[in-house]
Amino acid sequence: MTGRYSLILILICLFAGQAFSQPDNTSKKVDALLAKMTLEEKIGQLNQYNGDWAATGPVTDDLRDKMKLISEGKIGSMLNINGVEKTRAFQEAAMKSRLKIPLLFGQDVIHGYHVTFPIPLAEAASWDMEAIEKSARVAAREAASGGIHWTFAPMVDIARDPRWGRVMEGAGEDPYLGSHIARARVRGFQGKGLGDLEAVMACAKHFAAYGAAIGGRDYNSVDMSLRTLWEFYLPPFKAALDAGVSTFMTSFNDLNGTPATANNYLMRDILKDKWKFKGFVVSDWGSVGEMIKHGYVKDNAEAAEAALNSGTDMDMESSSYVNHLARLVKEKKVSQENIDDAVRRILRKKFEMGLFDDPFRYSNADREKKTLNHPDHLEASRDMARKSIVLLKNERNILPLSKDLKSIALIGPLAKAEKDMKGFWTVELGQKNDVVTLHSGMQKQAGKTSLLYAEGCAINDTSKAGFAEALKVAASADVIVMAMGEAHDMTGEAKSKANIHLPGVQEELIKAVMATGKPVVVLLMSGRPMVFNWTADNVPAILYTWWLGSEGGNAIADVLFGKYNPAGKLPMTFPRSEGQIPIYYNYLNTGRPSMGDNDLFYRSAYIDLPNTPQYNFGHGLSYTSFKYSNLKLSKDSMGTRDKITVTFDLQNTGKYTGEEVVQLYIRDLVSQPVRPVKELKDFRKLSLKPGESRTLTFTLDASKLAFYNDELKQITQEGEFKLMIGSSSKDIRLDKSFFLTK
Numbered sequence: 120m121t122g123r124y125s126l127i128l129i130l131i132c133l134f135a136g137q138a139f140s141q142p143d144n145t146s147k148k149v150d151a152l153l154a155k156m157t158l159e160e161k162i163g164q165l166n167q168y169n170g171d172w173a174a175t176g177p178v179t180d181d182l183r184d185k186m187k188l189i190s191e192g193k194i195g196s197m198l199n200i201n202g203v204e205k206t207r208a209f210q211e212a213a214m215k216s217r218l219k220i221p222l223l224f225g226q227d228v229i230h231g232y233h234v235t236f237p238i239p240l241a242e243a244a245s246w247d248m249e250a251i252e253k254s255a256r257v258a259a260r261e262a263a264s265g266g267i268h269w270t271f272a273p274m275v276d277i278a279r280d281p282r283w284g285r286v287m288e289g290a291g292e293d294p295y296l297g298s299h300i301a302r303a304r305v306r307g308f309q310g311k312g313l314g315d316l317e318a319v320m321a322c323a324k325h326f327a328a329y330g331a332a333i334g335g336r337d338y339n340s341v342d343m344s345l346r347t348l349w350e351f352y353l354p355p356f357k358a359a360l361d362a363g364v365s366t367f368m369t370s371f372n373d374l375n376g377t378p379a380t381a382n383n384y385l386m387r388d389i390l391k392d393k394w395k396f397k398g399f400v401v402s403d404w405g406s407v408g409e410m411i412k413h414g415y416v417k418d419n420a421e422a423a424e425a426a427l428n429s430g431t432d433m434d435m436e437s438s439s440y441v442n443h444l445a446r447l448v449k450e451k452k453v454s455q456e457n458i459d460d461a462v463r464r465i466l467r468k469k470f471e472m473g474l475f476d477d478p479f480r481y482s483n484a485d486r487e488k489k490t491l492n493h494p495d496h497l498e499a500s501r502d503m504a505r506k507s508i509v510l511l512k513n514e515r516n517i518l519p520l521s522k523d524l525k526s527i528a529l530i531g532p533l534a535k536a537e538k539d540m541k542g543f544w545t546v547e548l549g550q551k552n553d554v555v556t557l558h559s560g561m562q563k564q565a566g567k568t569s570l571l572y573a574e575g576c577a578i579n580d581t582s583k584a585g586f587a588e589a590l591k592v593a594a595s596a597d598v599i600v601m602a603m604g605e606a607h608d609m610t611g612e613a614k615s616k617a618n619i620h621l622p623g624v625q626e627e628l629i630k631a632v633m634a635t636g637k638p639v640v641v642l643l644m645s646g647r648p649m650v651f652n653w654t655a656d657n658v659p660a661i662l663y664t665w666w667l668g669s670e671g672g673n674a675i676a677d678v679l680f681g682k683y684n685p686a687g688k689l690p691m692t693f694p695r696s697e698g699q700i701p702i703y704y705n706y707l708n709t710g711r712p713s714m715g716d717n718d719l720f721y722r723s724a725y726i727d728l729p730n731t732p733q734y735n736f737g738h739g740l741s742y743t744s745f746k747y748s749n750l751k752l753s754k755d756s757m758g759t760r761d762k763i764t765v766t767f768d769l770q771n772t773g774k775y776t777g778e779e780v781v782q783l784y785i786r787d788l789v790s791q792p793v794r795p796v797k798e799l800k801d802f803r804k805l806s807l808k809p810g811e812s813r814t815l816t817f818t819l820d821a822s823k824l825a826f827y828n829d830e831l832k833q834i835t836q837e838g839e840f841k842l843m844i845g846s847s848s849k850d851i852r853l854d855k856s857f858f859l860t861k
């Protein structure tokens with residue numbers, strides 16, 4: 120290359136390098152502000168306190184005058200302060216501080232703010248990314264109008280244990296589905312991007328592996344191989360990060376003996392170094408100080424040192440940072456660089472949110488009034504709720520209910536449920552009668568059919584006093600619909616259960632009503648997979664309706680009366696017994712495989728229970744039926760840089776228009792280390808009219824066949840694979856082999 124060209128090339132590289140290394144405008148503003156800050160003011164930015172209205176964790180005996188501390192620049196963020204009036208008042212206190220650094224207001228907007236949406240696990244059952252994104256978008260719009268800058272969501276913890284109450288907050292057991300949902304939720308919450316008045320910062324939590332708490336006991340230890348961590352528990356976090364999530368939250372658990380809140384491997388090696396995360400990390404409630412109880416540190420000073428140095432930027436509620444970091448810096452146990460890095464990350468978000476331009480831009484009373492509970496939000500909630508419902512069973516096509524019925528008996532403790540219909544993790548703003556109960560939803564759509572009602576029994580006690588009334592009502596009805604399940608506080612944080620059976624005497628009531636010989640439909644409302652074997656085996660029609668939120672009653676009525684054909688698919692495996700847990704679809708085959716073999720001798724199986732689950736991951740029926748045919752692969756082998764095009768035909772062979780979620784699984788037949796018997800690698804949700812047929816196309820490339828080896832490198836190994844196309848992880852309709860070559 121001539122000298123002139125090489126000179127030009129050098130100049131281009133220098134310029135490009137310069138351009139990349141030039142701090143952007145926001146960084147310059149952050150650095151300029153940082154330069155003015157005292158050490159105390161910097162530490163104040165790392166401190167987050169709870170408002171006094173709703174503690175979402177153990178409340179410390181607390182005489183702190185938070186308004187005064189804010190005006191002294193000793194608090195950088197508050198949580199559980201919502202509403203324009205309150206947020207404005209606290210922000211005014213921040214404007215009295217020397218540098219007038221605005222507060223960030225955080226809130227658990229987990230499934231809606233004013234309008235409540237279905238719980239996240241229910242939304243996951245929709246497999247509908249557009250609807251899930253829209254749900255988060257509406258929640259963000261309402262929360263932002265209420266002065267909230269930041270939601271502590273999405274919770275992206277993979278969960279294989281329904282004894283763990285927090286399964287209701289996530290997306291279930293599968294990393295592929297969970298990653299798609301993580302992206303959809305981050306997009307929904309952050310919308311057009313920080314700075315847009317309808318965007319809130321999202322928060323990927325709880326980092327990491329919190330869902331693998333031993334025994335399903337909340338806050339319990341997690342012990343797993345790093346390969347399992349990378350293979351199953353990290354992908355949804357990486358997906359959230361790739362979608363631009365602004366913050367992460369640490370988890371309460373220790374991971375292999377090191378609490379996540381001081382886990383250098385998680386926060387520095389993986390999150391900030393390998394993944395280049397530029398946002399900030401907040402500890403979960405008090406988890407910095409809780410490392411004393413873990414036995415990881417001896418006091419709050421050591422806790423502050425360990426957490427800050429490991430990459431936890433903000434301390435929620437433990438006061439460890441604000442009480443000890445200044446001295447730790449003077450003692451050179453915490454570097455000024457680490458403090459400045461944490462402060463920069465937080466200030467950057469405040470600039471990006473436009474809070475330095477106008478600290479009150481989210482606290483506008485007119486906007487709040489116009490936005491909350493908007494009819495469009497209610498319609499979005501109803502649509503999401505319908506899509507979340509899973510039809511588990513529908514023998515003799517009892518459903519949808521005919522409009523010609525003379526009478527329907529609605530029986531059960533959740534028939535008129537309001538708060539229980541909303542579930543756990545709702546934002547209580549004093550909304551008045553903001554739930555459409557099942558009873559009222561059915562009443563509105565029953566037409567000439569008369570709707571009888573009896574409670575039958577309570578959610579969770581032993582009394583059968585209501586049975587007689589229920590049976591009387593059942594006797595005079597053509598069809599019985601039973602609304603059964605859990606109270607809103609039986610699943611959620613700190614709600615792990617050793618017994619996940621249908622509570623109280625509910626299943627006895629179902630048996631008694633079934634004995635009438637009338638057609639029975641059972642609706643199960645819950646935040647988790649429950650065990651209800653007798654019902655599953657004997658009741659002809661069962662809908663899993665989770666906790667569906669503000670529009671639950673309308674959505675269930677839409678499905679019962681056939682206005683909407685259910686298409687939900689389970690995002691978690693449903694066990695027959697707690698004794699089977701953990702049970703999930705992507706298990707390893709073992710040398711003595713247990714599934715589906717009658718000979719239990721020398722099998723990895725229980726001798727007192729079938730080893731199969733009650734319902735499989737991906738299971739869900741429709742009022743119509745679908746035929747899968749004509750599976751073709753563009754070739755039967757591919758190299759690692761190659762791809763295979765997969766096509767097959769799907770036809771609606773029933774009499775209702777319906778949606779199907781077709782699922783694509785693979786199995787790597789021989790690999791080292793061994794691979795699961797099935798791995799979800801793609802899915803598609805589509806609607807077909809009766810008789811309509813569609814040819815679907817998927818692409819398989821090496822990225823869908825990759826896995827982590829013992830050195831935690833993502834690799835592929837050549838050999839034979841099985842491709843499976845199914846309506847669930849069990850209901851495989853088509854399969855073919857193909858080969859991966861070098």
Ligand code: GLC
Nearest residue numbers: 175176227271324403404612
């Ligand atoms: C809670 C939860 C966390 C939540 C936080 C703030 O304890 O673990 O998910 O975001 O505290 O409410």
